[in-house]
Amino acid sequence: MGAGDATMAAEQTASPAMRARGSRNDQTRRHNLSALLTAVHYGGPLTRAQLTRDTGLNRSTIGGLVAELADLGLVVEDSAAETGAVGRPSLIVRPRTDVVSLAIHPDVDALEVGAVAIDGTVVGRRRVALDAPPSAESAVQIAAAEARFLLGSMPGVRVAAAAAAVPGLVAMDASTVVDAPHLGWRGVSFGERLSDALGIPATVGNDANLGLRAEWGYGAAKGHDNVVYLNGSASGIGGAALLGGVMLRGGRGYGGEFGHMMIRSEGVECSCGRTGCLETELNAVALDAAAHDDEALDALARTLARAVANLECAFDPDVVLLGGFLGTLYEEREALIETEVDRHSFLPKAEGASIARAALGGNRLLIGAAERAFMPLLADPAGTVLIQR
Amino acid sequence: MGAGDATMAAEQTASPAMRARGSRNDQTRRHNLSALLTAVHYGGPLTRAQLTRDTGLNRSTIGGLVAELADLGLVVEDSAAETGAVGRPSLIVRPRTDVVSLAIHPDVDALEVGAVAIDGTVVGRRRVALDAPPSAESAVQIAAAEARFLLGSMPGVRVAAAAAAVPGLVAMDASTVVDAPHLGWRGVSFGERLSDALGIPATVGNDANLGLRAEWGYGAAKGHDNVVYLNGSASGIGGAALLGGVMLRGGRGYGGEFGHMMIRSEGVECSCGRTGCLETELNAVALDAAAHDDEALDALARTLARAVANLECAFDPDVVLLGGFLGTLYEEREALIETEVDRHSFLPKAEGASIARAALGGNRLLIGAAERAFMPLLADPAGTVLIQR
DNA sequence: CGTGATAAGTTTCTGGCATAAACATATGAC
């Protein structure tokens, strides 16, 4: 009889908190439309035959669902490219590239606005250099002006939503920036203000979170469901984690602040009030200072390795993704870091997580924010209104 | 327009890994049966009217679903207790107490077997004291004998499944004990062997995980969806985390090993090969030694506080739950720990997690293991066969 | 070319599921 039988079902989670929502027939339809649009969103153009296999749904059902998505203006069906296979060629379903989301990234020295199509390509971007960190209000104004310009250059385009990637704590409402120290924002309803200025629903997400989302969808974390992400930037170390395919959020939305994980008990005092935080021990300044000092660089690499080992022991990820200067440090000291992590790893060897460098570079936050903006549409393709420009 | 509109849907997770499963009509039925059984499982007896409100389903639908659950022998409907309210009294739906799961807990000095009814009450338990840690084989034999005895005393009872709580790493197959150092088990297919010996499907879970599951369903974590759990026992410190209502597992099932979180960089060498692990700095021996030394106890409390602060910064939980000797330490140094955690907390004050002591005591692991065993039944009430004894 | 094999799109019909609406019933209030 074996234990295997029960395994699959047992992995599911039953909520004791009486969150018992009933399911209706129309939710089935919504779920299936969502599954198809999500599949072509991440997987690129797919044939109807592939969708049939992947979803396990019937040919007829796929036909109907794809027709509805086409009616909604979300996908187009092309004749097949020649495959050389026998049998009637299957139609290719691809997301329409004239459906975009707006991505906004305010940072200390610049503000970027991008338009990202539903297939994940950045179809337009504008960057405004800034002398000083923008106030929330000026960020909204600049973003709105740039967005208008951007959309003006793309006639006929339809906009799903907008989202901003902000370096700081974002509340569960996906609008309020609770504390973005480097921008000097505290308790700002940035999403709501953006929304009003753009005339488009806008949400806000933490930059590390959205960075991981992008890497997950289109970068180095693609295909992995358990990922720890560490990103080193001028403003410190941001962290995020994807666990079982779900983004770590926490009760208030502040989960994943690995930059303030204690890494040295007798360490330097951090701006956050604690001592020995990862980002006070390992940061852009320290890395610059160690640029021509092999031992200093080794020490920093060892610090990173301990952080990675600690995170592996807490999360047991498939991949630990390193971005920004942490990615650079990793490339420069790959062997050292790998052996140090192995040495410190609590988990059975050979099974450990792999370490990888983040892949998407300068487009990462724009793609991540757009991902966030596309989520309502992906979750309910028929129930989400697009804004025609 | 505001950001709020998009928020709910945006919190959902769309999987890029092309896990696009289609949903069929019969899954709707299964989902709803599961939702109802789960509701009465955790929420105790509920009226049909309450179920109607909680699920959002139609009166008629609830009627049909409850009838099916009753036909399956999983629930009974009673006439209402007098509520004093106007209107026709609603029938009370309660889980049948003659449906049980077997819980098995092998430990270094004893093996416990319990029978837990579907309403969460422990209806029978047997404890066999042991001179030495049992081998996996003898644990199977003892468990099977005790289970036979236990079930023999409960005629007419039907068994859903069995599950064991094991102090060690358990693989994703929910059967293989990869490494249970205190028992000396390595790479044992304990679940499969149990299954064969009992004649009942059996799975295996990590003890801390199952402890948290129990506290979540029936103890101090009830109603919270983001919980970090730390349990101190003779064999060290076990950890587990519930994140957004989902148990942290990791890619291989080893997530949540917070006992091996680095807490002092120049610390003592741990059996795991690392240094300064939480459980080498704070354990039963150290606590005993500090029993009559206020300063030593303060130091241990500070160590605990740092661990809690670290976990809060990574997970942003609603509650940090402390069990075993950590619960004792917390009770003895509550004020100190609270202020130290606040001082070290990275997150905005006042919003921080509360700390609480685990509630379920000696029944915790039996309840947790039974929870695990009930999961397939809860997930698919109509598709899971009960074993008649 | 023309025929057959193959695979996929399309059409039609069916069954399951939740719902709405109408009806029946059990309680409290007056």
Added chain:
DNA sequence: GTCATATGTTTATGCCAGAAACTTATCACG
């Protein structure tokens, strides 16, 4: 004892995916 209220029950309806039969587009082979 009647009414208001809330809930259980029965019946008819609409939606959705699936199955089966049919149609279409390609390749292979002679």
